[in-house]
Amino acid sequence: MKITILGCGYQGLVTGTCFAENGHTVICVDNNADTIALLQEGKLPLHEPGLEELIVRNLEEERLSFTTDLPRALEGSLMVFLCVGSPSDKDGNVDLDNVLSTAEEIARIREGYQIIVNKSTCPPGTAKKIEVLWRSRNPGDVVVNPDFMKEGSAVDDFLRPDRIIVGCRDIRVQEMMRELYSPFLRTGKPFLAMSPESAEMAKYATNAMLAARISLMNQLADLCEAYDCDIADIREAVGMDSRIGPTFLFPGIGFGGSGLPRDVAVCARLAEEAGLEHDLISAITAVNQRRRQQFLQKILDYYGEEIREKRLALWGVSFKARTDDIRDAPSLDIIEGLCHAGAQVVVYDPVAGPKVAARYGEHIEMAQKYYGALDGADGLIILTEWNEFRRPDYARMGKLMREKVIFDGRNLYTPSVMKEQGFRYFSVGRKTV
Ligand SMILES: NC(=O)c1ccc[n+]([C@@H]2O[C@H](COP(=O)([O-])OP(=O)(O)OC[C@H]3O[C@@H](n4cnc5c(N)ncnc54)[C@H](O)[C@@H]3O)[C@@H](O)[C@H]2O)c1
Structure with missing residues (x-):
């Protein structure tokens, strides 16, 4: 055909x-x-x-x-x-x-x-x-x-x-x-x-459900941090329940891209237009937006006024791994917040580099290699779960960096290992070491 x-x-x-x-x-x-x-x-x-x-x-x-x-x-x-x-x-x-x-x-x-x-x-x-x-x-x-x-x-x-x-x-x-x-x-x-109407709604409903899991997991991660629990253990415990299942339960800096954020907002708008309550649907978006700011605030609080003298390396910009799509990526809010605070930002992404460079021009520095971004850095911020970031050479990282601090928005590393390696390590829903 x-x-x-x-x-x-x-x-x-x-x-x-x-x-x-x-x-x-x-x-x-x-x-x-x-x-x-x-x-x-x-x-x-x-x-x-x-x-x-x-x-x-x-x-x-x-x-x-x-x-x-x-x-x-x-x-x-x-x-x-x-x-x-x-x-x-x-x-x-x-x-x-x-x-x-x-x-x-x-x-x-x-x-x-x-x-x-x-x-x-x-x-x-x-x-x-x-x-x-x-x-x-x-x-x-x-x-x-x-x-x-x-x-x-x-x-x-x-x-x-x-x-x-x-x-x-x-x-x-x-x-x-x-x-x-x-x-x-x-x-x-x-x-x-x-029916065509149900098929149209099926897409929004699926994305609202997926987004709800992520936002709920992110709030549970905050709870874990407050009560000295590890969200990785909780994720396993929850995901093993056959009524729940293990996918879409990874905590982090929130969801982005051209689909989930937009489709949840459309669901709320459709409910509003029909005169229906949509507090739960709207909360998904509110939690997600706060997520980005919360993570940024962690970084700003750590450096305080001195952030203006800091050179911060950023690994990963695309809204998820294996794509160059940066539409509504959480990383964009974080990059913009850091630049606004006066930090010098050096970015590496395995494939989204050209899109990031086109968006920010001279406001940020682009690194061609991921270790290159760490040269003289006062901290590393990880925003996308690219596989190549998962098992780096910690000793080499430590030698390149001026200050051994990592803010990991994707929980790629094990806190005890990072402590052993001499890094100050902030992650999501786990104790800072
Ligand atoms: N990206 C995804 O993963 C995904 C998944 C499911 C559904 N969708 C849906 O698919 C649709 C497209 O999404 P996308 O991510 O591919 O968008 P995109 O922006 O990557 O691609 C849209 C393409 O359409 C072209 N275009 C726009 N108007 C045109 C016209 N009048 N004639 C010919 N070409 C035209 C644009 O030049 C562009 O290349 C959206 O409605 C999206 O919600 C996307």
């Missing part, structure tokens, strides 16, 4: 490439000509493990192509996947302009029957709006197909999903979607069919 993908960001590239990998002919469209030029050469505008290799292979085998030419991309395609951004502000108001104007543009161009599949995260009721635009000229169907891939393991998540959710009103279209996804569901994972 020929498939058209609209939007060549994280979502669109992974979706298009994985369908091509399954033998479909996929044409991906973006209105950013620089992005398309890069992709046509088999180069990526973003970092996602395993994706480049698949793109190159499918380009070579002519199952995958990239263009800015929307009319050409739509020719002969039965399904068009919308993977454009659907940004929202901090109050949870979603800007649907991009999604709706793209759907309208395609409706204007297309000839004959087509199915539009919305993978962009949109509030319940959006599919209905798309339906009106979509059917204004030609017959067609609208499907909601939320995605749950995680940046950093997106290819694997797409190829081996926990479930596929499809919201549509037509049983034949539903069966076509089942057939499309059947190669990904061979291990018996479920295909869940529901």
Whole structure:
């Protein structure tokens, strides 16, 4: 089948490439000509493990192509996947302009029957709006197909999903979607069919639930610090309960990225608009925002006024490991807070360096290697759980640093080991040593 993908960001590239990998002919469209030029050469505008290799292979085998030419991309395609951004502000108001104007543009161009599949995260009721635009000229169907891939393991998540959710009103279209996804569901994972509105809500509900676990765990970490307990022990104790499970229970500096913070805010906004209570949902966001400030305050309290003379090394900026995505990363608030306080900040991130440099310019110093950032540093601040930070050479670190202090926002090290190595070590939900 020929498939058209609209939007060549994280979502669109992974979706298009994985369908091509399954033998479909996929044409991906973006209105950013620089992005398309890069992709046509088999180069990526973003970092996602395993994706480049698949793109190159499918380009070579002519199952995958990239263009800015929307009319050409739509020719002969039965399904068009919308993977454009659907940004929202901090109050949870979603800007649907991009999604709706793209759907309208395609409706204007297309000839004959087509199915539009919305993978962009949109509030319940959006599919209905798309339906009106979509059917204004030609017959067609609208499907909601939320995605749950995680940046950093997106290819694997797409190829081996926990479930596929499809919201549509037509049983034949539903069966076509089942057939499309059947190669990904061979291990018996479920295909869940529901109304478009429920499918739209399923994405927000999932993210609100995940975010709630993190915020609750972070408050439990504070409790552990106050009562001399170790959150790592508590996490194990809690996670072993079969009613709870072990994932999404790691305490830290809070969640970030383009999904969780935004989707929780949208949930609160939707409740507000429906005249419903949303104190629990809103608390998830409030706890998360405070988290960043609390961690920053720990650093500011330690150095006091002298922070203006301090050179602080920072490891990791991306909102999580294995991605270069820095959208709403907790690290940004911490970098900005440190710069505001007058510290000299030296940053290292394995892949997000260019995005960080473009954002902060001369306000911060970029290090090319992670030990390089430590040279003459009065402290190290760890903000992303990159694997390469997990077992460093402590002796080498100690020699490079002027002051052996570590603020670890991801609990990568063992306090007793850090004490033995002569570091002052601050972590989350554990005793400072
Ligand atoms: N990133 C994720 O992990 C993820 C996971 C699940 C769902 N989603 C959803 O997928 C959607 C896209 O997210 P993303 O992270 O890929 O965003 P992104 O910003 O990385 O990519 C969006 C792409 O769409 C392109 N675009 C915008 N308007 C266009 C238009 N009119 N025509 C053609 N191209 C256009 C942009 O140039 C950009 O390349 C969002 O709604 C998001 O909520 C993302």
